Amino acid sequence: MERKDNNQAKAPQGAGEAARILTEFLEVAITCIIFLKGVYPHGAFERRRYMNVVVHRARHPQLRDYIHSSVNGLLPFIQKGLVERVVVIFFDNEDFPIERFVFKVNLNLSYGSKVEQSDLEFSLRSFLIKLPVSESLTKLLPRGCRWEITAYFRALPEASTSKDSELIWIPTDTKQWQQPPLITPIKSMNSEPLGVQLYLEHPSLSEPKP
């Protein structure tokens, strides 16, 4: 109930700024994950520097646009504190999820002080550093796989708030695992006003194969 109130009111300035930083970071991190998983040839990415770390950015306009618009489409929801998790899901050719990269977001909306990007940068950077070295934790993708970005909301957004940018996000009925997944944490950060946890989800061993 309290959350709903928060939804109504615009997030205070500090949290809003943190949300903006978060979306920017998510865009980069998701691109890095896509690069890491080798869904596309490496040539489809170019090296860039973000927060003083080498990251990869999609060269293909459509790919870049997809990540950019979907993450940016999340911004209003994040600012309202609606978004709980942002997940990059890799499906095999039968649309069965085989690996999920979960960003669990925790934004303190009541945080009023000013937030500088540099303050969060140190923590966020560690994600970008940790990601490439976590490749061994991930699963090898089969051929013909597919991926998508899914956001888990704490509550369904009200229809009235729909703006053009928010229309990008549609309800989904993605296949879910029957059994609780195996979780492999990659990186956590917890600072005011933002906490982010990145972990991997894999189907549990007892998961029935489709």
Add this chain to the structure above:
Amino acid sequence: MSLNSSSRSATSNSNSKRSVTSNSNSNPSTSGNNSCRNNDKRNRKRKTDQNQKTLGMAWGANSRSSSRSAFRNSPFPDFGSYMVMKNQKLHQQFDADASSSSVSGACSGKPIFDGVSIFVDGYTVPSSQVMPNSEELKGYMLKYGGRFENYFSRHHVTHIICSNLPDSKIKNLRSFSGGLPVVKPTWVLESVAANKLLSWIPYQLDQLASETKKQPKLSAFGFKSGPVLDDLEESISGQAVPQSGIATLRTSCSLEANIFGKAECTEEVEECHSVSDDPFHPNAAESADQAPTYCMENHCEVELDAAVVVQSDAGYHSHISPCQDPKSDHNDCLEDHIIEESSSSKTIRPSTTGHSTLSDANFVENYFKFSRLHFIGTWRNRYRKRFLSSANGFKDMNPSRNAFATSQKTTIIHVDMDCFFVSVVIRKHSDLKDKPVAVCHSDNSRGTAEISSANYPARNHGVKAGMFIRDAKALCPQLVILPYNFDAYEEVADQFYDILHKHCNKVQAVSCDEAFIDVTDLRVEDPELFARAIRTEIHETTGCTASAGIAGSMLMARVATRIAKPDGLCYIPSEKVDDYLHELPVKALPGIGHVLEEKLKKKQINTCGQLRLISKESLQKDFGVKTGDMLWNFSRGIDNRLVGVFQESKSIGADVNWGVRFNDLNDMKDFLLKLCKEVSLRLQGCGLKGRTITLKIKKRRSDAGEPVKYMGCGDCENLSRSVTLPMATDDVDVFQRITAQLFGYFHIDARDIRGAGLQASKLESADRNMRGHEKYSIRSWLVSSPARKSSMAKGKGDQLYSDIGPPVQARGSFSGGEAYVAHRATLPALHDLDVGVIESLPPEVLSEINDLYAGELISFISKKKEKNAGNNVMDEEQSLSNPLVPPNKDFVHNVAEKIKSSEKEDEQYINKMIQGLPETSGSVTALLPETDSLMPSSLSQVDSSVLQQLPEELLADVLESLPAHRRPDFMSNDVYLDHIRDQTGAIDFLPSNNLWVGNPPRWVDNFRLSSCQLLNRIAVLYNKSSPRGQFSSVLQLIMSEYPLDDGGDDAVNCLCELMKQYIKLKIETDVEEIYTCSCLLRRLTSRSELFLQVYNCIIPHLQAAVGETYGGDLNICFIE
């Protein structure tokens, strides 16, 4: 469409008859079809064509069938099979003969020719005593297990026997012989006589041996199989040529000479190597040949041809034979090898060492040991050392002489030894004086060794320096070739210069055998007489003759010597200069080489007279200012050069461009190393060091074949690279490193390298160098370093932080000292010094340090003392509860907020914290070199309220960076913090179910007070851990603890409770930490029963918590 196309084809048919006919010929059936479509007329025409064609065809077919019909009568399908049958039959006959002879013949020898199959070709001398005809050869083959081929076949024949070949066959040897050896019949005879298979090499056809001026060919070593000659004596004893009257030694020598004379020289070389190396493995020869080899020409050729000399000159032989030590100096290698040859009359055993080409480890050394150019080059150095003092004296006199020169006519004598290199060698053999003699490092009469010097009788035959021996021998068969005798050269050159220096102190050495002397100052009455006296003395002392030229300038003196030679004297007075010069070829002038000569020739200028007709301006225009000037002057006999001082060498280096062949880069690298050593040695010998290092490589041009000169460099591309070092060097290692680097730039195939040279230029005297070196070298720093170190050690080790509190002092010291700036690099800043420590130092050390600080220290200390007294600074012993700095809430708040979780900015934070101190100004941080020095000397100087509000990580860091020696002042940080807690009352007593509350967390105290050692230990580890507050870091430390003692159930429960609370605390926000902890815990289970229990207890709880929060199970694995 189809109609169209057919009509088109029809027209094309009509246009070109040939295509139609060929079409019909090749495919009559289609033509039939075509004809249906085409009209009758065309059809008819084609028929006639066809008829004509078939007529011709029929003729051909007939002729063929007729020839074939002849064969059809015989059992052979064609000529080829006939020959096969014929050969088979002949073989059978031969085999039958062989078996019958071996069965019947008691005289049948052992099968020495086993595996040998000969083919007799061309002209063989009809049956005679020495030269067998083909029938006899066949007989020998029969008898001794060989084969005799009536028809040549590459597959059966192993050797071709003939005593003469037509020119066409010689020219096309390869296609004729198919690469097989062409051998004289004597080989068979002598092999039979020796009762073993001799090497065919010495019996190679003369024509081939002399005609084949190529590098060794692989085919030449195409031995098939069977024993190889390793015993010469038997062959000698069995030789048909009667030589009975001569001594055995002589016989063997001459025979060898004879034998080798027949073979191509380079092949001899190879052959000898192979035989000596491995007599029973003929393939060794092949491999030796395949490997591009470098070897000392001296070795090979001298060794082989010693016998030739012996043959040609018995007297000489007798003279040298007394030299009995085969291992004597290599300069006497000729003698050596003659001895060896004579001793090798039992077995062919070419000299003992260093010959196996690639394996010649001392190639470079030997190369220079036997190089005449090297001798001449290094002689300069020798001369410099020997006569430097007198040269110096001469230099001193120079100015006065110059003053003289203007007024007085100069007289210069040019003295040049006559054919120095020969006459020195033969000076003690009067019998050789009138014979043509040449000096060469090799005397293989067919070799490509160049003659270095020839005496006048030899020159009369047209023998010149630089000529190949074989050409010289052709011009003058009786030419005696002698090796160098470098010791003798040195001796004579020294004598020569001794005499010159004795007579005159103005000597300019040109070479070891040539010098200018300026006798102007001596005011000699008759320069001719003077010169004659010198010549006589030279002759008496050295036994060699010298020629002298006297003139007013160096140029003319040289011209005069030219005229005077040999053994003469010529005086060109200034008035006669023009006459002499008029007909002088321009080439004779110094400074005119091939290129310039060619240029002049193009302008129809051959003599100086012609040259004189051209104006100075036009000469300068055509040849450049300098050269033009020189030409103009020289053609007029004007030479302003003074009989000058000894010219210093501008570069020192070593070049090898003979015998350079490499298999791979490693060979090259070895070679370069040797070159480096050589250059380094030479530099050291001259007392010089070089700054620029140049590597020159001769690279075989891609289109260039093997050079005419054996092992020469041939047509090469000259590559060169150089590098200039900051410091001159003569160090082998430096050379090697740089050379390798330079070589790397070339990107060159080692096999293409035909020569290499290494040069050091920008020479500096080693002494001067040493001084410069000293100045800039690191050593000077090292020397002063002990003092520096000691002061540093004092500074660091004893902690100089006590005076940090009032930064005013730091300021004062800074403003008070340029010395501080000057010593910055070496000495700790004055304000970093702990006065207490300094004061307690022994006085002598103190004064030493004071010296280092240029006297600042003492005043600094006294200043400080005053300050301490006046400033009322808190002493270290002051109570903990009395904070130095009053709380500054605002500041603390800001900082705490900003820095939270940002470890990287800790330093900055600390700076800020210090800045927060009232007395501190911002500039301090910039002044102080070390952040450590920012730390207060003790906690007593820190505002506890500031500390209390710090985030825990930061607090840990602050505590950590407290001076170590201050620590004992407090029981522990925790005590101190407890103290703070008590003092502020902010932290209440917490219930035990909130173990992770507080800083340090509650459990730390609990554990420390626990009776369980393990828990105590964990509490201690918590204080050690970093980052503080993370249990994973504590677990990490536990991992490194050994052994882990078990603590019982209480400990398990405590830890479980601790973990549970930790999980509860962190699960929402830091699943990573929980994950790390559980992984570490799992690893600990293998080491300790206690942790296994904890793990088992925790995991269900953990998974439940994770499931609750994240909807999944933690995937726990080992963390390495």
